[in-house]
Amino acid sequence: MSDFQDADLVLKIKKDNQSAFEVVFLRYYSSLCSYAFSILGNKDTAEEIVQDLFVRLWENRHNVEITNSLKAYLYRTVHNQCINQLESWKIRNQYSKKQIQAYEKNLVEITPFAEDYPIANLIAQELEDKIQKSIDALPDQCRQVFLLIRMQKKSYQEVASKLGISLNTVKTQMQRAVFKLRDMLQEYLPVMLAFIYFG
Numbered sequence: 001m002s003d004f005q006d007a008d009l010v011l012k013i014k015k016d017n018q019s020a021f022e023v024v025f026l027r028y029y030s031s032l033c034s035y036a037f038s039i040l041g042n043k044d045t046a047e048e049i050v051q052d053l054f055v056r057l058w059e060n061r062h063n064v065e066i067t068n069s070l071k072a073y074l075y076r077t078v079h080n081q082c083i084n085q086l087e088s089w090k091i092r093n094q095y096s097k098k099q100i101q102a103y104e105k106n107l108v109e110i111t112p113f114a115e116d117y118p119i120a121n122l123i124a125q126e127l128e129d130k131i132q133k134s135i136d137a138l139p140d141q142c143r144q145v146f147l148l149i150r151m152q153k154k155s156y157q158e159v160a161s162k163l164g165i166s167l168n169t170v171k172t173q174m175q176r177a178v179f180k181l182r183d184m185l186q187e188y189l190p191v192m193l194a195f196i197y198f199g
Contacts (some may be wrong), residue, residue, distance in 0.1 A: 007072035013061050020063075024070065025054055032078050039082040049081045134184040138177055145170055146177035 004012075004023065012020035029050060036046035053074065057064060066073045135143060144163060148154040149170075156174070160167045 010066055010070055013058070013173070014064075016061070021054075021058055024057075028071065028074055029054070032074060034081050034146045035075060036078050040085060045085060049078060049085065053077055053081065109148075131181075134181050137184065138180060141165075142173045142180070145173040146181075149174055 004020070006024070009020045009024050011125075013024065032050045032053070033043075033046050036049050037043055039122065040046050040049075138146060141163070145159055148159045148162065149156065154162070156167055156170045160170045163170075
């Protein structure tokens, strides 16, 4: 059945032929994941989108309308879902920024870090200690890149030259640092986000 044309496979899928569905899955899954990753830059999300596409294709097999080629249909659907995901990330990021701004405003108004606010001081100290421990726990190169960019305000190119690594490596290590710190400091959102993204 692996030699069947896409049009024939679609007809068989509409008739509940699971073998035909498996052929389509094996034929396009990897390339669709690569395409989604090229748009999103996130492997897990790319795979989730492609997997969801195939789940919905099978669930709606009796009603799905593929007017052009199956390949075009699959890639167009993945493309649209990726664009939707990017929009979702953008909206969520804007929402997070608003949360951070509101938090920082409240922090300035009610937490002057004086003797009148002992609890606030304790929270601030706890956060500072937790952030430092999390940074110390980063892999060596990852930590160096993060500190140079966030603490010393170096540009990506300056960090690449200083450490003798490529610009892409700097970007990758910085992304790793952000993801790892985000995971380690989840309980401190949105303060942690303010530190990582706006520090």
